[in-house]
Amino acid sequence: MGKPTGFIEYLREEPSELAPRDRIRNWDEFHLPMPEDNLKTQAARCMDCGTPFCHTGINISGMASGCPINNLIPEWNDLIYRGLWREALDRLHKTNNFPEFTGRVCPAPCEGSCVLGIHNPPVTIKNIEYSIIEKGWESGWVNPEPPQKRTGRKVAVVGSGPAGLSAAAQLNKAGHWVTVFERADRPGGLLMYGIPNMKLDKQEIVMRRIKLLEAEGVTFTCNTEIGKDISAEQLLKEYDSVILCTGSTKPRDLPIEGRSLKGIHFAMEFLTANTQAILNQDETNISAKDKDVVIIGGGDTGTDCVGTSVRHGCRSLVQLEIMPQPPLERAPNNPWPEWPKVYRLDYGQEEAAAQFGDDPRGYLTTATKFEGDKQGQVKAVHTVQIQWERDANGRFTPQPIAGTEKIVPAQLVLLAMGFLSPEQPLLDALGLEKDARNNIKAEHEQYTTNIPGVFAAGDCRRGQSLVVWAFNEGRGVARECDRFLMGSTDLP
Template sequence: MGKPTGFMDYKREKGKEEAPLKRIKNWGEYASKLTDEALQTQGARCMDCGTPFCHMGIEIRGATAGCPINNLIPEWNDLVYKGKWQEALERLSMTNNFPEFTGRVCPAPCEGSCTLAISDPAVSIKNIERTIIDKGFENGWVVPRIPNERTGKKIAIIGSGPAGLASADELNQAGHSVTVYERADRAGGLLTYGIPNMKLEKEVVERRIQLLEQEGIDFVLNTEIGKDISAQQLKDQFDAIILCIGAQKQRELHMEGSTSNGVHLAMDYLTTTTKSLLDSNFADGQYIDTKGKDVIVIGGGDTGADCVATAIRQKCKSVVQFGKHPQLPASRTEDNLWPTDPTIYKLEYAYEEAEAKYGKDPREYLIQTTKMVGDEKGNLKELHTIQMEKILGEDGYHFFREVPGTEKIWPAQFVFVAIGFEGPELSLPSQFGVNIVNKKISASTKDYATNIEGIFTAGDARKGQSLIVWAMKEGQEVAKKVDAYVSKKPVIS
């Protein structure tokens, strides 16, 4: 630790962000870096704990604690403090395949597990991480790593999201020949089409894909397994196959009026918006346009927040986000103790923008939609709701109860349903004959192997909907198992 008293001498400094009313006029990233000097000061706040909880990467009662990919955070914090940026990049790259992604869109459970966060604001780990990798690209330190030898083994990976890309990177560096199949027209999975441009500009994703191609990975786009190429053909051509298809089956709302024109699944909205932006800067009109309309987002998570931010940029008339749970507390509760990630009230980017434009936080809590109503042409015109209360039952479990007299009618021409994901779409797994348990592809963390010889799986398809950084961890782990499966002398440790 370069400065033993740094955590007492310096306060946490938040990364710079473009002002809400200015950034909603464009689709660029709203967050930017601090200066090198400011980040060196932030690195000095790291306590270099005897037990660095920030990089332990475990789950406690379903909540993430620390960094799932076990980043060596105190080490590169200290190197940044000392101005040794290239060495910091080397340390960061030892554990993290794609710091430019996690440094932008990871919710940073490492900061929630920072020892300093017990009593003070955590070290600015995420901002430091992003700056390390950005400086690496800017200074030419990130260059293609071409494997010296090839093993002759061929691996197919279906899906180019975080899990697929991480496993591809690891296996390619081990000398295996890797082919990644993606049904979309661009690689990246949810990194490309699931996360809006203002959080992760697609040039950042494309830059990494190009680097992976230069290193020898083959990307086959616009290719759907079972339609353009059969599962049997892949089995015949490859020594092992990894299914990294994510958990893309969205949960739907089934109620009166839910088939009205204007009711859409959230990811359909986000995907078409991003694709149109990338293809034509919206000139093609192939997206859902909420300009001048009343928008309601059902679902209180990050996907819902991204819908709010997207509608604001489209100049919607109004936007509201419904959540079934109470407003989160301002500080940790007794069942959300350190070192788990704090589940507390935050004014995320989308809500800050809505508050700046419309004068209030767009979130409504403890609210239940009872029906949707369309006009004579079948176009959505309003939503009916009732308030709920959360009750602790005699059995010790909570349940929700309607509050009589709280019925309300909301004008709405668009509704975006963002209530989570059920699991992977089952058409592809069925072609390989792999077992599905609890709507996920069945495989344990012991070997990531399915019931079919040579077929492996990782990421949200196996684990269920989770964080990008968990998907990357699963990609790293499945690569080890596949390397061991195809090799007499495994390389990945």
């Protein structure tokens, strides 16, 4: 504990950002680096708790509490306070293969369970993590570390998203030959195409780590879909083990009147097309420019649609959320160390407010009908406010409130209501057992499917979740796959 009274002496300081009206002019990351002296002060706020909930990743009330990959947060906070950056980086890498990703896109459940956060703003854990890894890259401390010897075993990882990348990195460290199959034209999965460039730069940040993995011996095979370009049978025959990390990519739809109209897209279609256009230096084929945009659904994906639409130059923007607006402070039924369900103005809503004058979100509101023009193009969304009431079975269901109907103009509608399950054809081709939600059936911490040598991890196993949980599962499945191949394992 570098400074025992630091949490009393220093206030929380957030990293600076470009102003919303400035940053919406481009697709660049907009967080500004914090001076080292300020970071030292922020690290000094860490209390070195006897029971540090920040790095004990567990689920409480269905939400992450603490760090799912068990980052040794008090330890590297102390090292930063002492100016020992290289040692802090080594400590960070012991639990996290890709801190440059979590330091940018993780919602920081660690901060939600920080003990200091009971009575004061929590430690800026996420920004310190981001600063450690970026200091490491800038200083030349992050270099390829290929294994000293190879086992001769071959592992196929299907999917190059967060779970697939962490599984590949760990298995390569164990000395196995790892090939990662990706059906898109570039590796990275969600990190490449599901998260906008202004949150996570693709060329500078994602590809930087992909190139390092390649230098360490991992092979990436893109534009290859298992079940089409390579049969499931061939994959099982050619590899000693197979790990499925395909994600939960089947989106939740909204089957109301007018759903087949042109101009209604799933959020991931919109975000993927936009990132492809940026990378190819081309125009996106789904543009919000000069359009009235309605986004249905919240969460990170909804926010990303807001930020992307504003950068396109949309004419107006409305975001519909079926849940009530969260309170400004923790409710009594949401105590520490649970994730605090409080009102936040995320980056996208902040940008929309700067552009149009207000937070674009309308709470307790749902769409009832899409209205189109004579050409079959959507032109409006019919909405109604709702209230949550218990049905005959005691379950809360949304009930419309008479007299609250509205018609909202819209030439572009984006559905950001989450994801249901992995796509089923590959699962069926392999003959995999599924759970009640159509995810791959495999126990947490074991990751074994009903087919010997075939493992599953990440969202395709647990359902839609956080990037950091995917990293947790990728590391875990690598450990169990290594144990399967070798009889024992030294992987954490």
